[in-house]
Amino acid sequence: MNYFPDEVIEHVFDFVTSQRDRNAISLVCKSWYKIERYSRQRVFIGNCYAINPERLLGRFPCLRSLTLKGKPHFADFNLVPHEWGGFVQPWIEALARSRLGLEELRLKRMVVTDVSLELLSRSFPNFKSLVLVSCEGFTTDGLASIAANCRHLRDLDLQENEIDDHRGQWLSCFPDTCTTLVTLNFACLEGETNLVALERLVARSPNLKSLKLNRAVPLDALARLMVCAPQIVDLGVGSYENDPDSESYLKLQAAIKKCTSLKRLSGFLEASPHCLSAFHPICHNLTSLNLSYAAEIHGSHLIKLIQHCKKLQRLWILDSIGDKGLAVVASTCKELQELRVFPTDLLGGGNTAVTEDGLVAISAGCPKLHSILYFCQQMTNAALITVAKNCPNFIRFRLCILEPNKPDHVTSQPLDEGFGAIVQACKNLRRLSLSGLLTDQVFQYIGMYATQLEMLSIAFAGDTDKGMLYVLNGCKKMRKLEIRDSPFGDTALLADVNKYQTMRSLWMSSCEVTLGGCKRLAQKAPWLNVEIINENDNNRMEENGHEGRQKVDKLYLYRTVVGTRTDAPPFVWIL
Amino acid sequence: MDEFANLKETELRLGLPGTDNVSEERERVSSCNKRASPSDTENEIESSTRKTETSPPRKAQIVGWPPVRSYRKNIIETKKNESDHEGQGIYVKVSMDGAPYLRKIDLSCYQRYSELLKALEMMFKFSVGEYFEREGYKGSDFVPTYEDKDGDWMLIGDVPWEMFVCTCKRLRIMKGSEAKGLGCVV
Numbered sequence: 001m002n003y004f005p006d007e008v009i010e011h012v013f014d015f016v017t018s019q020r021d022r023n024a025i026s027l028v029c030k031s032w033y034k035i036e037r038y039s040r041q042r043v044f045i046g047n048c049y050a051i052n053p054e055r056l057l058g059r060f061p062c063l064r065s066l067t068l069k070g071k072p073h074f075a076d077f078n079l080v081p082h083e084w085g086g087f088v089q090p091w092i093e094a095l096a097r098s099r100l101g102l103e104e105l106r107l108k109r110m111v112v113t114d115v116s117l118e119l120l121s122r123s124f125p126n127f128k129s130l131v132l133v134s135c136e137g138f139t140t141d142g143l144a145s146i147a148a149n150c151r152h153l154r155d156l157d158l159q160e161n162e163i164d165d166h167r168g169q170w171l172s173c174f175p176d177t178c179t180t181l182v183t184l185n186f187a188c189l190e191g192e193t194n195l196v197a198l199e200r201l202v203a204r205s206p207n208l209k210s211l212k213l214n215r216a217v218p219l220d221a222l223a224r225l226m227v228c229a230p231q232i233v234d235l236g237v238g239s240y241e242n243d244p245d246s247e248s249y250l251k252l253q254a255a256i257k258k259c260t261s262l263k264r265l266s267g268f269l270e271a272s273p274h275c276l277s278a279f280h281p282i283c284h285n286l287t288s289l290n291l292s293y294a295a296e297i298h299g300s301h302l303i304k305l306i307q308h309c310k311k312l313q314r315l316w317i318l319d320s321i322g323d324k325g326l327a328v329v330a331s332t333c334k335e336l337q338e339l340r341v342f343p344t345d346l347l348g349g350g351n352t353a354v355t356e357d358g359l360v361a362i363s364a365g366c367p368k369l370h371s372i373l374y375f376c377q378q379m380t381n382a383a384l385i386t387v388a389k390n391c392p393n394f395i396r397f398r399l400c401i402l403e404p405n406k407p408d409h410v411t412s413q414p415l416d417e418g419f420g421a422i423v424q425a426c427k428n429l430r431r432l433s434l435s436g437l438l439t440d441q442v443f444q445y446i447g448m449y450a451t452q453l454e455m456l457s458i459a460f461a462g463d464t465d466k467g468m469l470y471v472l473n474g475c476k477k478m479r480k481l482e483i484r485d486s487p488f489g490d491t492a493l494l495a496d497v498n499k500y501q502t503m504r505s506l507w508m509s510s511c512e513v514t515l516g517g518c519k520r521l522a523q524k525a526p527w528l529n530v531e532i533i534n535e536n537d538n539n540r541m542e543e544n545g546h547e548g549r550q551k552v553d554k555l556y557l558y559r560t561v562v563g564t565r566t567d568a569p570p571f572v573w574i575l
Numbered sequence: 576m577d578e579f580a581n582l583k584e585t586e587l588r589l590g591l592p593g594t595d596n597v598s599e600e601r602e603r604v605s606s607c608n609k610r611a612s613p614s615d616t617e618n619e620i621e622s623s624t625r626k627t628e629t630s631p632p633r634k635a636q637i638v639g640w641p642p643v644r645s646y647r648k649n650i651i652e653t654k655k656n657e658s659d660h661e662g663q664g665i666y667v668k669v670s671m672d673g674a675p676y677l678r679k680i681d682l683s684c685y686q687r688y689s690e691l692l693k694a695l696e697m698m699f700k701f702s703v704g705e706y707f708e709r710e711g712y713k714g715s716d717f718v719p720t721y722e723d724k725d726g727d728w729m730l731i732g733d734v735p736w737e738m739f740v741c742t743c744k745r746l747r748i749m750k751g752s753e754a755k756g757l758g759c760v761v
Contacts, residue, residue: 074639076642076644076645077639077640077642077643077644077645078638078639078645079638079639134644134646160644160646160647162646188646269650292647293647293650295650295651295654296654298686298737299686300737320686342643342647343641343643344651346641346643346648346651346652375641375643400641400642402641404637404640433642457642459640459642484639
C-alpha cells in the first residue's frame with residue numbers, strides 16, 4: 001500500500017464504512033492513521049462523556065455526521081434522574097465554533113434545548129438530517145427554528161421524545177422553498193397539528209419517503225396526505241378512528257391502494273379496530289409492521305391483518321395478539337427477522353396473554369428470526385431449550401417475565417438451564433436480557449458460552465459475587481453490563497479493574513456494592529469515571545466513619561479519556 | 576385457629592356465601608381495570624394456607640419494572656384511563672343458585688372467557704371446572720350459563736367472545752342437578 005499515493009488509499013478507505021473497521025485501519029501505521037482521520041465523515045460516540053468535542057474535532061476535522069448517546073440505558077425506565085446529564089449544548093457550541101460542515105446529527109437519551117436547536121439550525125448551512133431518540137428538554141419552538149433555518153433539510157425524525165408542545169406553528173415554519181424532505185416523523189408530539197401546513201408541506205416534498213403522524217392527524221387528513229404522497233415507503237398513522245361508512249374512509253381505501261411502495265407501517269396511536277381492512281391490499285408488500293401502540297385493536301383484527309403480510313421482516317406488537325396470534329405469525333411470516341411483543345398489562349395481573357407456547361411457535365416457524373424482545377407472564381426451561389434448538393441464529397435475545405424471580409411454572413426450577421441452552425446454541429449472541437428466577441449457574445453458562453456477548457441486562461438474579469465474576473471473566477467482548485437488584489458486591493466489582501477498560505460502561509443499582517468499594521475502584525482506575533447517584537438527601541454519603549460499609553444505591557462507571565465531567569448535578573458524586 | 580374458623584361458619588352475616596369481607600370484595604371486582612388480582616403463584620400459596628380469607632393485597636409497584644420505556648408506559652396508562660371513563664360499559668346481572676341476592680358485572684372489562692370466568696369465580700367464591708367443546712364444564716357442580724337475546728339459556732363459552740358480549744342479557748351460575756341437563760359432566 002506504500003506504493004500508492006494518498007488519494008488512492010483514501011479512495012479505498014471510502015469503501016470502508018463501519019466505524020469498527022475504520023478504527024482498525026487507523027491502527028495499521030501512522031500514514032494510514034493520518035489518511036483515515038482526514039477522510040472520516042461519520043463518527044459514533046456511544047457515551048458522550050467518554051470524550052469531549054475538542055478532542056473529537058482535533059482528530060476528525062472533516063466530520064459530517066455525528067451520533068451521540070447520553071444517559072445510560074436504564075434511564076429509559078426512570079432509574080436515572082432527569083438532571084443527571086447528557087447535555088448536547090457544549091457539543092453544538094464546539095462544532096459551531098469550528099465551522100464544521102456538519103450535515104447529520106443523531107442523538108439518543110440526551111438533553112436538548114431550544115437554544116441548542118436554534119444554534120444548530122443557524123450554524124451549519126449544509127445541515128440535512130436530525131434524528132432525536134428518547135431525548136428531552138425542548139419544545140416545538142426548537143423545531144420551528146430547525147424548520148425555518150435548515151434550507152436543505154432532508155430528515156426530521158423524532159422518536160419517542162418528551163417534547164413540550166406549545167401548539168405553535170412549527171410546521172408552517174418550513175419555507176415554501178423547502179422541497180427536500182425525505183423523512184418527517186413527529187408522532188411523539190402531543191398537541192394539535194396545523195393540518196393545512198402539513199398537507200402543503202407534504203404536497204411540495206416529492207422525495208418524501210417516510211411520514212409519521214401524531215395522534216392529532218385525523219383520518220380524513222390521512223387520506224388527503226396519502227393522495228399527495230403515493231410514493232411513501234414508511235407510514236405512521238396518527239389517529240385511526242373512523243366510520244366504515246364515511247366518505248373519508250372510502251377515500252382512504254382508494255388512496256392506500258395507490259401506495260404501492262409502502263413497506264413499513266406503524267402508529268395507530270388512537271384506533272378503532274374495525275377498519276384495519278383498508279390496509280389489506282398493501283399488506284403483501286409490508287416488511288415492517290409496528291402496532292405496539294394500538295391497545296384498542298383486538299387480537300382477532302391483528303391476526304386478520306397479519307395473515308396478509310407474508311413478507312414481514314419486522315413485527316412489533318402487543319401481547320393481546322395471544323399465543324394463537326403468534327401461531328398465525330409463525331405460519332405466515334416466514335421472512336420474519338425481528339419480533340417484539342410488548343405487555344398491555346404492566347402490573348402482570350395474572351392474565352396469560354402470551355406464554356412460552358407463543359415463543360416456541362415463533363421459533364419453530366420463522367427460520368430467519370435473529371432478534372426478539374418478549375414480555376410474558378410465564379416461561380419454562382423446556383420451552384427455552386426448544387427455542388434454542390429451533391433458532392441458533394439469535395443475535396439479540398431479550399426475555400422479560402413480568403414477575404421478578406418467577407421460576408419455571410411447571411417444574412418450579414430456576415430458569416438457568418433454559419437460558420443456558422440459549423447461550424450455548426446461539427454462538428452469535430450479542431445482546432441478552434434475563435428475567436425470572438436465576439441462580440449463579442446461569443452466569444456460569446453465560447461466561448462459558450456467550451463469547452460474542454456485548455450487552456447483558458440483569459435484574460433480580462444471582463446468588464453471590466460468583467455470578468458477576470463468571471460474566472466479567474468469561475465474556476471477553478462485553479461492552480455494556482447493567483445490573484439491578486442482584487446480590488453482587490465489592491468482591492465482584494474489584495476483582496478485575498482492567499476489565500472496565502474494555503467496556504463502555506457498567507451500571508449497578510440496588511446491589512451490594514459499598515461506598516468503600518467504589519472508592520477503592522476509583523483509586524485503582526483513574527481512567528474511569530465512577531459515579532454514585534444518590535437522590536435521597538437524607539441519606540447523604542458520609543465522608544468518614546462507617547462509609548466503608550454503606551451501600552451504594554446507584555453506581556454508574558464508564559471509561560473516559562477526558563476525566564471527570566464538570567456538569568454533574570449535586571446528587572451525582574464522582575469519585 | 577380451627578375453633579374460630581368453625582364459629583365463623585355459623586355466624587349470621589350479610590355477606591355472600593364464601594366471602595369474609597364484603598366491602599373489599601366489591602372494591603376488587605369493580606376496579607376491574609386496575610388489576611387488583613394477584614399473580615398465579617401467589618394465589619397457589621395463599622389458597623393452600625388460608626382458604627377463607629380474601630386474596631392478598633396488590634403487589635407494590637417496583638420502580639422501573641417492568642422495563643418498558645416511559646413513553647410507552649404513558650400511552651398504555653392513558654388508554655386505560657380513557658377507557659375507564661369512556662362509555663357506560665355492558666352491565667349484566669349475575670345470579671348464582673343459592674345466593675341471597677344478585678350481582679352486576681361489566682362485560683366490557685374483559686377480553687376473553689377466561690377473564691370473565693375468573694372474575695365470576697372470585698366474585699362468588701366457587702370454581703367452574705374445565706371447559707370442553709363437546710362436553711361442557713367438567714369437574715365442578717357449578718355451570719356458568721347466560722340468557723341470550725332470544726331468551727334461551729346457553730352455556731358460556733360456546734360462541735366467539737364478541738358474539739357472546741353482544742347477545743348476552745344476563746348470567747346465571749347453575750348448581751347441582753339443574754346444571755346436569757345443560758351439559759355438566761361430573
